[in-house]
Amino acid sequence: MGLSGHCLCGAVKYTVDSEPFVVGYDHCDDCQRQTGSTYSLVVVVPKDKLTITGTTKSYAKAGSSGKPVHRIFCPECGSPIAHDPEAAPPIIALKGGTLSEADRKALKPDTEIWTVGKLPFCQEHLEKAFEHMPQ
Numbered sequence: 001m002g003l004s005g006h007c008l009c010g011a012v013k014y015t016v017d018s019e020p021f022v023v024g025y026d027h028c029d030d031c032q033r034q035t036g037s038t039y040s041l042v043v044v045v046p047k048d049k050l051t052i053t054g055t056t057k058s059y060a061k062a063g064s065s066g067k068p069v070h071r072i073f074c075p076e077c078g079s080p081i082a083h084d085p086e087a088a089p090p091i092i093a094l095k096g097g098t099l100s101e102a103d104r105k106a107l108k109p110d111t112e113i114w115t116v117g118k119l120p121f122c123q124e125h126l127e128k129a130f131e132h133m134p135q
Contacts, residue, residue, distance in 0.1 A: 005099040007079035012054035016045045024111030027118040034071055034080050038119050041096030064133055
């Protein structure tokens with residue numbers, strides 16, 4: 001059980017000794033900008049079960065709570081690895097595209113957040129949708 005993944009160049013690797021709490025799409029503006037895509041596929045896991053090896057960098061910006069969200073990435077290839085919201089200390093959201101191929105194929109997204117920022121051409125609708133960040 002658990003998950004594993006790495007950045008594009010392989011300099012940053014991680015393992016998670018847990019199954020995800022949530023798998024879904026984050027449509028917020030910051031995730032769109034960080035991924036360069038229409039949304040971020042996020043895999044929310046307990047932070048204390050995540051082990052990252054390799055050097056990372058982070059960029060912090062205030063989230064909707066007013067508290068910083070730390071966006072963790074590989075300084076070599078630039079791959080986003082996770083975002084770590086100070087407003088929710090027990091969790092961290094891994095970027096789903098960085099998971100191993102087997103783990104990516106097993107994902108079952110059922111939640112989408114920040115649908116208020118969902119781009120109009122995104123036609124998929126997941127089971128649990130929230131206009132903003134759920135409480």
